[in-house]
Amino acid sequence: MKRNLVLVFTLLMSLSLVLAACGSKNNDSAGSSSPPGSPSASASESPNASPSASPSETKVEPFTMSLRHIQIGDPQKFRKAILDEVVKRTQEEVPGLTIELDGVEDSVNRFTKLPAEMAAGNPPKIFDVFGGAADTQKYAKAGRMLDLTPILDELGLRDKFLSGVLDPFSVDGKVYGLPIGGNTEGIFYNTEIFQQNGLNPPTTWEDLIKAADTLKAKGITPFATGNKAAWVGNMLVNTLIGRMAGEGTNPGFITGASKWNSPDVVAAYQIIADWESKGYFTKGELGKEYGDMLNDFVAGKAGMMFDGSWRSSAFKDDAVGKAIAGKVAFVALPPVPNGKGNQTSVNANYGEGYGFSSDLNDNEKAAVKAFIKNMYSDEMQLRGLLEDGVLPSMKLGDDSVAKVTDPLVKQVLDVLKNAGASFPHFDSIVQSKVNAETEAQLQKLIAGKAKSDAVGAAIQKVQDAENAASAK
């Protein structure tokens, strides 16, 4: 009987070992999330508390941090190079640090992976994130993101950002994310195709429509697009809303000042529906990815595409779109007849940047500080502008901007300079459910399953529910 007891005891011990192994990760994170003032954290004064601290005689514990980025694939290689440089410098400055890069496609990260990780409470330590109520502000309110205000104050960075660009990343005056740069969305067109067909640049609505009709008749797709993920099509929707309903429309959706089912917004959707029925867009666009849009445009299958200014770096001599390098121009969407508000306004986004997990120990916080110092510097901002065509989110001198030689980036800068006003993309304003609904409804509109007024009504229904929920 005694042997039996020993046996049972052994089995129970092994069982408890198995279960303890299961729980180890939780214990770790619980320990590391303790506030800096707690005895466990203050007892071991970290040698890496500041990035300037030299590796002292105390032995450095190696540690790794995960970094989620979206710079994957050839079109993003310039951005990836900048990130790699920042990672390299940060690793050199922080003893023991290894940063593990984890590249995920943009919309998968933003709409699927990161939300799931946030819900589970295990986001990467450093991650690409968007500003606004659907992203940073939602996560920050749930306590998932690190308050960067002390770090910004310490590094003296807060005033270096352009005015207002930190707002979508802030909650109650605290900053939780930092925009990496800015962009505007407009029309890229193939100047060679336009010349061959005797077309004027699409700077007026008449010329735009004429160009689209002419190209269509010649068997060239007027607008390349790929709406398997409908954020692509939402870029044009967003600017059309700005044209048809005025540049102040987007911020009003969450306050109730503007409505998705108002005649002006519905008119914007109606333009999309009309263009669909005229065949202005790529055939089978609902089965095409964002990358296919660039491929079709580069292959000369389409004369125009409505895309973000970040795409300008794809048309360099050594980039994915080198086949048409030097034959691409960028203009804003021309004024629309019967439009409301300032018809020279353009969309300007400072929506994408980096955020950090709130679940960090002191070493990791030091690494975050070094990362911010290296990433958000004049040098990297200028590199982003010159190498990648990303508009700076921080204040750069005019002399820096004058160094821009890329004609396409110059055109982007001109578009912004000549704009009478600017407005943000609604996806950095409205709640995530509303944004998801705009995508679902746009796809229905494209597939001919819903009319423009039904689309507006369906989105407004979700918007009303979300506004009511956040008012509670």
Next chain:
Amino acid sequence: MKTTLKNPYVYLGFVLPTIALYFLFFIYPMLTSAVYGFTDWNGLDRRNFIGFDNFANAFGDADFQHSMYNNLYFIVFSVFVQIPLIVVFSLLISGVKRLQGFYKTTVFLPSILSTSVIGILWGYIYNPDVGLIASILKIFGAEPIYWLGESKWAMFAILITNAWQWMGFYIVLILAAILAIPKEIDEAARIDGASGAQRAWYLTVPLIRPVINVVVMLSIAGALRVVDIVLVMTDGGPAGATDVMASYMVSKAIKFGDYGYGTALSIIIFAFALLLTALYQFAFARRQERVEY
């Protein structure tokens, strides 16, 4: 040692770890999801109990109904198209004298590939610009078909891919049953003058009916929980045309951040699957008697 194995606690010690893990990964999530289904939890904020609202919404949700119909398409397609084809192919392969192993391996190959691989592979085959089908159509001067980009084709395209993936697995199951039938029965029928088709229809098929039953039930269960192939190939698109219940649930829970509604949908899917398999069990499978040779 003899007394050890008579001690019931020893057995308990052996099963306890498994039961604990089963509880952790199956029972506990099921119980919590039953709770979440009645809340408006968004994955981050505090959750409020909202009673049966989620379930009421689900039954009034036209998009969810549509995705339910898509699951039914999967069932209908697998039961009325796939399974007859599976039986025919199995009969053909069972009659092959040479290289039978080669045929068996070839038809089985797709089922060992991961669904992602198959989805991407068929994505290229369906590609309207450079795909295999488009190239063949071009030879005949036909316009390319936007298989995955147009609502009317996308569901069909996925059904074909799904069938291609799973037919081999079921063919091997049925083939094993056919080959297990004693040769004498077939020989007796042959001596009596039955043709090949008659022998297949009147002898082989009735004798393998229990296995066919299992295959039908596996197909129904598989069709109800299908989701990976849809997510890889179309992500429910174009415009929700290929959404099945599970992919719609994923999109609602994660893309819309509506975890409460998502879990309510998953409970409905569970109930729906339980109901259909139970119906099939009672209506067909129970009536089968054991086959005695």
